[in-house]
Amino acid sequence: MTKHHPYSRPDQVEALKFALLRRVALYCMWLHVMLIGVFWHLQVETLAVVNIGSVTMWYIGIKLIDNNKPSLALRVFCLEVALHAILVCAYLGMSLGFQYYLWTVSCLMLLDYQLKLKHAVIYSVVLITLFATLKLLFDDVTYHYRYQELVPYVHFANVLICGIPMIYTISHIRKMTLQQRDELAELAARDPLTKMFNRRYAKELITHAKESCISTHSPLCLVMADIDHFKKINDTFGHGKGDKILKAVAKTIQSHMLPADIAVRWGGEEFLIVLAPCSGDEAIRRIEQLRQAIASIEFENNIIKITMSFGITSWDHSESFEQAIHRADAVLYRSKELGRNCITTAPSMSTI
Numbered sequence: 001m002t003k004h005h006p007y008s009r010p011d012q013v014e015a016l017k018f019a020l021l022r023r024v025a026l027y028c029m030w031l032h033v034m035l036i037g038v039f040w041h042l043q044v045e046t047l048a049v050v051n052i053g054s055v056t057m058w059y060i061g062i063k064l065i066d067n068n069k070p071s072l073a074l075r076v077f078c079l080e081v082a083l084h085a086i087l088v089c090a091y092l093g094m095s096l097g098f099q100y101y102l103w104t105v106s107c108l109m110l111l112d113y114q115l116k117l118k119h120a121v122i123y124s125v126v127l128i129t130l131f132a133t134l135k136l137l138f139d140d141v142t143y144h145y146r147y148q149e150l151v152p153y154v155h156f157a158n159v160l161i162c163g164i165p166m167i168y169t170i171s172h173i174r175k176m177t178l179q180q181r182d183e184l185a186e187l188a189a190r191d192p193l194t195k196m197f198n199r200r201y202a203k204e205l206i207t208h209a210k211e212s213c214i215s216t217h218s219p220l221c222l223v224m225a226d227i228d229h230f231k232k233i234n235d236t237f238g239h240g241k242g243d244k245i246l247k248a249v250a251k252t253i254q255s256h257m258l259p260a261d262i263a264v265r266w267g268g269e270e271f272l273i274v275l276a277p278c279s280g281d282e283a284i285r286r287i288e289q290l291r292q293a294i295a296s297i298e299f300e301n302n303i304i305k306i307t308m309s310f311g312i313t314s315w316d317h318s319e320s321f322e323q324a325i326h327r328a329d330a331v332l333y334r335s336k337e338l339g340r341n342c343i344t345t346a347p348s349m350s351t352i
């Protein structure tokens with residue numbers, strides 16, 4: 001079985017599951033206390049005595065959860081429900097519907113993640129087979145107790161009591177699964193520090209953006225951007241401050257993006273921006289606005305000055321992504337050579 005870090009999300013989910021189980025177990029324990037009286041009143045003394053055993057098992061299970069043995073507790077609960085259902089069917093027959101509890105337990109067994117899937121499936125199949133066997137063994141059993149006319153209602157209540165926890169549990173698992181799926185998709189797509197798209201995921205988006213520009217015959221531009229002298233900033237103010245600056249720069253970049261643009265954390269302090277659809281002139285105008293916005297970010301009362309250099313190129317539809325990125329990189333390098341905090345455009349575009 002996979003070992004998780006003690007503070008990781010899967011363990012939080014497990015903790016929540018077992019807190020819920022404890023609450024349900026407490027209700028069940030009190031329900032069985034009540035049933036001792038009910039069976040006694042119905043003159044089914046044997047089952048009243050059986051219920052004393054059930055209360056004891058629920059109590060032991062709750063204590064196991066409190067002692068951090070929730071998985072063992074779940075097995076005790078399953079055993080109690082299964083034994084109880086079998087005994088009641090053997091004693092009172094099938095008309096009351098206690099056999100349905102075997103279905104509920106067989107589903108719950110699959111939720112015990114400490115149990116190997118193979119074992120959980122085997123136990124569940126055994127329980128379902130027992131369910132089928134009970135019908136063969138005890139279908140003819142009848143018992144004459146008080147309030148016979150209540151039998152259909154007890155049957156009705158049992159079906160609901162068995163079915164509702166299954167609906168509740170499966171809907172809960174469905175919610176958690178979808179939530180975790182979204183979280184995983186988000187984790188796979190974004191850089192954890194800046195929350196910008198990461199390189200791997202961005203490539204898919206960029207391909208898509210290019211195809212859309214080709215189909216509409218629209219121009220698109222690539223921009224490489226890099227924070228100036230970031231090593232010096234890290235060395236002077238520390239890596240933690242460097243991270244905060246990266247976050248602030250990313251936020252500023254994202255606030256300058258239009259819905260169809262794609263902003264990516266390309267490397268350490270390097271960003272790729274795809275403006276699609278966008279003409280060369282429009283790209284230069286918009287990136288100049290961004291350059292000024294970054295240069296005016298205030299850190300520590302302006303003690304830390306941040307600037308960025310940019311390289312812009314238009315992306316010809318017949319070119320590969322690598323060719324265009326290579327050119328954007330080359331013009332970014334030129335911006336660095338020219339003294340930084342400026343924009344350089346590829347030779348095919350007009351210069352600012």
Ligand SMILES: Nc1nc2c(ncn2[C@@H]2O[C@H](COP(=O)(O)OP(=O)(O)OP(=O)(O)O)[C@@H](O)[C@H]2O)c(=O)[nH]1
Pocket residue numbers: 193226227228229230231232234238239240241242243246267268269336340
């Ligand atoms: N704080 C922080 N620093 C990072 C991160 N990723 C990369 N860096 C740092 O970014 C710096 C990049 O340094 P260089 O490639 O030398 O570039 P530069 O100092 O910005 O110089 P120019 O690009 O030439 O202006 C290195 O010191 C990296 O450690 C990060 O996630 N957080």
